[in-house]
Amino acid sequence: MSSDLEEQEDELLALHSIFDSEEFIRNESNNAGELRVSAELPPHFSVSLTEGETVRQYEISFLPHLLLTFTFPADYPSSSPPSFTLTCSWLTPTQLSALGSHLTDLYQATRGAVVLFSWVQFLREDVLRFLDIHTTLELPSDDHSSQASQNTALSLTKNNPGASESGSTDEQSWNSTDVEVSASASSGKLDTQGAAASMPVQETLTAGLSLTPSQTLLSQILIHDAEQRQKAFAFTVFDCSVCCVGWLGSDCVHLSECGHILCKGCLAEFCRIRITEGNVRGVTCPQANCTASPTPAQVKDLVGDELFSRYDRLLLMSTLDRMSDVTYCPQRACGSPVILEKSSTAAMCSVCNFAFCVICKKTYHGTNNCAPKASVAKRRILTDEQQGVVDLPQSREGMKVLMDDYTGGSKERKRLLLNRYGRKAMQVILPEYLSEDWVVIHSKNCPHCFCKIQKDGGCNMMTCTRCRRRFCWRCLTRLPEFGAGGHFEDGTCSLHTGYN
Structure with a gap:
């Protein structure tokens, strides 16, 4: 015994x-x-x-x-x-x-x-x-x-x-x-x-739907399999293809779309740079010739809430920009996306109810033809992009961030950006585009000669420096040479409020 x-x-x-x-x-x-x-x-x-x-x-x-x-x-x-x-x-x-x-x-x-x-x-x-x-x-x-x-x-x-x-x-x-x-x-x-x-x-009860016993067992098996796969991955060593260092799976990210495995440090830095530049379409796998993208949950875990919020916003804007049936409300105080109708050049913003022409982005003017020409810098960017010369951010915000990074960066940083985007893109195309974009946002057309006018102070009774005609800055109404003040006394516009 x-x-x-x-x-x-x-x-x-x-x-x-x-x-x-x-x-x-x-x-x-x-x-x-x-x-x-x-x-x-x-x-x-x-x-x-x-x-x-x-x-x-x-x-x-x-x-x-x-x-x-x-x-x-x-x-x-x-x-x-x-x-x-x-x-x-x-x-x-x-x-x-x-x-x-x-x-x-x-x-x-x-x-x-x-x-x-x-x-x-x-x-x-x-x-x-x-x-x-x-x-x-x-x-x-x-x-x-x-x-x-x-x-x-x-x-x-x-x-x-x-x-x-x-x-x-x-x-x-x-x-x-x-x-x-x-x-x-x-x-x-x-x-x-x-x-x-x-x-x-x-016991799986979702929105009043109960799984059968066999479905519950299948669910249990699949959940257990996923948990064990993740546990096995966490304790396996993988070589990061960027830094060529071996890391435990718990310190790596597996991109399910392409199967590549990279360490969190390398992929996080790669994503931060692209998001900061505004190039959210470039948040992809760093492997050469790989276009797979990390999931939004992986991006959030890598870059944190603040940068992810920017990534999420810019990605939405980029997606909308690529949709041929979506434009934006031209009202500066609104800017909401608007879905277009294929059979009409008119559109109405569902947020501010502004009706505008989808071609010239001005108040809808009926069936009169209008075909505004793209700016020189914008056409140059589009042409160069089609030829594969540059890979600039798609949004104005992304371009501005990139330009600020270049102008305020060190010599080494400027050299890196010049190597990445090219001297022509950084020193010619991008400044021209941002300058023209700034003019569009901060100026108005004279209602008499349509010259671009910037208001830098003073009252809302403007005098065009080109044709010397008077107009109201607020509503762009043409004012008579004598008695122009009556517009501000009898109308809704104020003579001295605002510099917009």
């Missing part, structure tokens, strides 16, 4: 040294414990669920563990096997029964020797082959499953009533198999006489 106790203690110590705390838990009070075993899956293994004519199939790398809860009788291993409970959420009662019988057969084949490690090896390496599961685990549909009426986890219990005084064992008693299917719809736990439950069954 003392020899059995020593072998039990040695076996428990060996299990403790081999498995981590998530795989093996020991009950110190009565030489018992539990082992969580993950079955090894072959490459390209998948799980499928058939619902009527619909087949849902997903490739996975991990299945929820099998839980082996055991207790050593006093005469183990010399005469009796361990009493055990085998629990699994993705096996049927018949499959669990077959596994339980095979575990007892393994003990019989090596009677007198410790057996738990052999059991774990079998459950990990050979359980799928033993159950004739090769490349696909087919989940039972709710129409044909024994679990159809309740969310269940499957549990197989093998009990050993104990040995006789002479130490012999009634083989028939512990060879008998008792399969228990324990309902767990309310708590998600198993009724296994103190044994720990397998992965809890998740």
Whole structure:
């Protein structure tokens, strides 16, 4: 008897040294414990669920563990096997029964020797082959499953009533198999006489929609697979293609669109520079000739809330700019996006109700033709972009940030920007475009000769420096040569308020 106790203690110590705390838990009070075993899956293994004519199939790398809860009788291993409970959420009662019988057969084949490690090896390496599961685990549909009426986890219990005084064992008693299917719809736990439950069954109730038991099991398997994939990724070392340094996956970002893996430091700096420049379309994978983009959640995690807010705003603007049926309200106080109608040159802002011509961006003037020419700098940018000469930011805000970065940067920074965008783009095209853009925003046309006028002070009664005619700056009304003040006395415009 003392020899059995020593072998039990040695076996428990060996299990403790081999498995981590998530795989093996020991009950110190009565030489018992539990082992969580993950079955090894072959490459390209998948799980499928058939619902009527619909087949849902997903490739996975991990299945929820099998839980082996055991207790050593006093005469183990010399005469009796361990009493055990085998629990699994993705096996049927018949499959669990077959596994339980095979575990007892393994003990019989090596009677007198410790057996738990052999059991774990079998459950990990050979359980799928033993159950004739090769490349696909087919989940039972709710129409044909024994679990159809309740969310269940499957549990197989093998009990050993104990040995006789002479130490012999009634083989028939512990060879008998008792399969228990324990309902767990309310708590998600198993009724296994103190044994720990397998992965809890998740009750998914979303907007009044309840998943069927088979759908819940499929969801549970997919969630477990995703969690284990992420855990395996976090503890694997990858070489960053930018800095060529090996990093743990927990310090890396995996771009699912292209599969490239980069360290967070390199990708974060790359994203910060592009967002600061306003080139949000350039927030892509840094690998050469790769156009894949990180997800918005990855960008937010890399650059923080403040820069991500700018990225989100500029990306929306860039997306709208690329839509041929979207323009912007020309009112400086509004600027809201407006959806165009293909059959009309008129548009109305839904925010400020301003009706304007989509061609000249002025108050709608009916069917009169107007075709404003693009500015010289703008045409030059468009031409050069079509020829692949420059890669300037798409928005005015991005161009202004880039110009400020160049004019206020160090010699080294200016050199880097010149190498990146070219001397012509930085010193000729960009300043011209921003100057013309500034004129458009901060000037108005004289209602008499249409000359560009900038107001830098004084009252709202303006005199054009070109034609010497008077007009109101606020509403651009032409004023008579004599009695012009009457417009401000009798109308809604004020003579001395505002410099807009």
